Amino acid sequence: MRFFTFTIVFFLNLYVSFSQDQSIETHEENNSQLNAIVDKESLSIQFDKSEITTDYRLVVKVLDPKGEDAVNTYVHYNKHIKIKNIEALIYDAKGELIKKVKKRDFNDVSAVSGGTLYSDSRVKYLNYSSNTYPYTIDFSYQTENSNTAFLPRFTFMKSYNTRVNYAELYVGYPEGENPVNYKIKNDVDSAVKFKQYPDGVLFTVKDLEPIKREVMSPSITNISPVVLLAPQEFKWYDYEGKAKNWDELGAWMHDKILSGKNNLKSATINEIKSITEAVESPVEKAKLVYEYVQDNTRYISVQVGIGGIQPIDAAEVDRMKYGDCKGLTNYTKALLDAVGIPSYYSHVESGRYKVDFEDDFSSINQGDHVILNIPIDEKDYWVDCTSNTSPFGFLGSFTDDRKVLVMTPNGGELKRTKSYLNEDNLTQSTSTVNLNEDNSFSLSNEIISKGVHFGKRLAYAFMPAYELEKKDKQRWNLFSDYEVVSHKVTNHKDSLFLYEEVKLKGNKFGKKLGKRIIFSPNVNIRDSYVPPRVRQRENPFQILRGYALIDTVKVKIPTGYTIEAFSEDKNFKSPFGTYHLEITSDKDFVIFHRNILIKEGLYSKDNYLEYREFRKNIAEAENSKISIIKS
């Protein structure tokens, strides 16, 4: 994963996935839907443009091991965030104090995530392990922060199956000023009470009932009440900033943080100019620049101080030939500038799940990754400069179809990245099988992959042959005894699709039983996913992107054999997509044709069973067999 990190991460909620027992409403402490009770949580922030002080306390009763999710006992710090106090008190079931954890007893480690070479961010945490339940933990800390750009996102309910008796968020400021913007989200039941004082704002909730964890559920922070905060004016290291809206925030990024970071030595400028000289069109030039970056650099993340949001100078990336997402994006931008193509540095929230930047609420802590926006002739091209393999203009499922913040000279602007939906994500294969009397076979496939399927298989174009062979063994695991004769992969990076030509041969195509051979003609992808059975679904479910599979397989049967039986046509239609299967015969050939379309969408919980039934029917049809017999 190629995240860029802001150096302050306030409430990094680590949700370990677990799900819950079937619901039985019994009395509180034995109710398996209730694993922890937050008795009190309070976050109090005193905001001033030049300093933030934070006072936090959490009192939580953990009822069983699954309730440990509700215990988040850690604080991030660095040179600019000082931990003044930190303490944890642990009480047993009888309410007796059994342990007092002081500042020096907390674990203190470097907060480096995988993929980061170095970061100056650190974390103090407590990892208390208990075998005895229930127990209560009373955790508190105070911090001071001289950087004021980041204010936390406060979630009143941080874990599933947890009751919250009381939680509050208070933001104080000098009387009469009103320097902090806020937004309450996901508060469908109006649980959040809000009070304005001359010198602050208070948000409280009382008696939030637990939310049940289910499979395929979104993160709880997306469905339970949350308060977003952002300063209107702030200080970030030596930079003063304004962020009343996206326009201002983007302008600050562009004018203050990014400006002066696009230095390149003249040799490099000349080199990139001479590389792009041969082509006329701006798109072709941009493509060459992007490929130059891909061929010459690699992703290495180093996060030091202001580097949390500011890229290192393009000249430095040019020298090292490595950088993080900020550095590589800024470097690519500098190279594009050198050949006269404007491009814009853009913040995005990355990941398979699509998260939009808030339309009406600007803050610098939305987004965790940087991509580059290149508008040419009214068309937006997007590139991820940390990828060494993605073709120009291809984002894939990591940053597709979401609102991002684009930093232009005229200020910040929200734009939506390229989407890949339904038929955009296509795998189309045409196969010919030569089946022999002894059940041995040769198989020749032509496979085209588009959209996110292209993104998924793109790596095949860069794999050493022996790695590809390993993948092939997993891919055609339908056969137990076969070898890959050849596998050619062509990356059509200009038209954004992958073309594969795969030839297999093997000894067992189907089951040979006396005079008969029984086989499945569906030799490439078997779409046999069936979502898990859920007794009672409580939340909606989502199909993120949708896709289409089109397969045609021609099987030449051995001489002397005739077709004995094959499955009849199958046609399923549902709100989630369509399925069509057809087997025909033509002299010595059996022809299998199958189309699947799965449609993206957010579906109601009441549709879940229907969806499962649809997928089950598909899974069964995908298993269709043909029997041939020697006459």
Place this chain on the structure above:
Amino acid sequence: MSLPKLTLSIFILIFVLSTSFIHAQKFKFTEITKNDLEKTESTIDSTAGVEILEFHKFVYFDVWTHSTNLVTKVYKKVKFYNTNAEDLNYATTKIKLYNKGGLKERVNNIKGVTYNLVGDKIVKAELEKSQIFESNKNKYYDEVVFTQPQINKGSIIEISYKVESPLFWDMDEFKFQFDIPAQSVSTEIRTPSYFEFNQIPKGSIVPNYKHKKERDHRIKGKVDVYHYSAESIPPLKKEEYVDNINNYKAGVLFELVSIKYKNGSKKRYAKSWNDVAATVAFSDDYKWGINKVKYFKDDIDVIKSATTDSLQRMKMIFKFVKENMAWNHYTSKYFDKGIKDALSEKEGNVADINLTLTSMLRYAGLEANPIILSTRGSLKPFYPTVDRLNYVVTHVWVNDTGYVLDATDKFSQPNVMPIRAYNWNGVFMDNDNEKWGLINIQQPPMTNKMKFINVELDESGKAKGKVKEILDNHYAYLLRKKYSKISQEKYIQEKESEQRNMLIEDFKIENLESDEELSESYTFTMENSFDAVGNKIFLNPLLFLSSKKNPFKSEKRNYPVDFIYPFNNQLIVNIKIPEGYKVESMPEPIRLEFAGSTGEYEYALSGSGQYLRLNINFKMQESEIEVDQYDFLREFYKQMTTKQQEQIVLIKT
């Protein structure tokens, strides 16, 4: 007498000259040529994306009046044939610097150069000082990291640095084999002659070895010079069923045994397992700390008055500790908190828990003693070593039967410890009777599984049936652990999707909390349980259990196969075939054996009329299978897998 003296002094003179000559010479890598940079694949392993060209270590002791430092100079030259993410990992160097009791390791003289061929020219790029980062990872170590600039396909990098360690008795393993091929690897270790070492080679590649004694001006005395080298070393990659691959990579372990000081006194570290045991046994924790009974006296008195039966007492105390103390995931053979604090805080490291357990058992009149050992995650202790032992469990004698207990895991039982504790031998420490020595705890007891399936098929392919499974020892332990982490709903869902999307109902699990045999039962319905073609049905009697593939894919294996525990799996399937069908043919019975009766597999189908019965017995008596048995094991699995794919043919009457 006088003659040897004379020759000796002459030798000394010569050696002084020669050693200073040696040390005046600085190490130099062989020069990089255009040819080297143009090379596109390794001659050792053509599939490798990266290769070590040279890897040399020079190790010596810097002895001062008040301190001794272990100095390691590292020189490494690496070639990149490819630049996939896993290849690029080798461009980054991470150096761990440990600290212990105020003594800190340091690194200096870090140098890094990248060589590339640009057009016709060799271009050098140096590692910049600003790109070397040091961070404190946790209270035990710091880490220095850096990555080479300008890495491309074909690049060669040279890295060198020097580590100075005041923890001089703690020598790292010298590795000669890696995940990637290596052309030339060497280590030279110079030790003062009054330092005595054990050297233990491991792995299947034997390095060249030279030993000489010479005089060293730096320490003004004699040194032993050990020199190891190896060429063209293939990589060793991890396969299925292996305990810890690092146990089998070629290398040499050095363990300090003793130091003889000038005044004649001798400081012993460890020479035999007895010494190891004695070193630990005489530590404060094992001599005094373990005897602090007053903090649990009251609780254990209750247990003592509840029963006089020793076995009962053992079980009750074991349960008491498991329920009242939680493991904080730190391993150590020594206390972190001690009995008092660990009990009041209800948590602690391994020693806090298992030494408290030992102490309680002793207090209850049982013969209990600690066993110290090294866990699976660390290397097997191939030689007497104190430092490499990182764990402690409890041994108890009850009526002449020995039990091993580990209370760090809620689901462990007497003689069924967490998997991490089974690595090799343990060191048994009976201070009272001064009985110390190795004890074999490598192999857990046989673990058993019995599975019964009753199933009724109808003509449409629908199967309805019942499954009952009875598990003991580690099978039960592992299932209890798994079950504690996920909900029943999720557990059933997983089972349903693993077993051909069957529908499970009436799910029951018994003895989840007790330490009896664990049993699980459910009813199921399943579609498409067979293939029907024309008037025939093709049925695999293993139903939803039949998809197993041979896990032993490689033709050759250089290290043992590790099943963790011996096992005995029994399966009985009773099948009622659809009305109106009869059996046309059935798979033949088979009996396979492997290495005498170490492994056994029996498959038998019988039946009459509408009822068929499948009986499978699969047993492995040893948990570890040696390399020379691998071919047989692979063949055994192959035949077994083939058998399990055979079908019954039914025909319509």
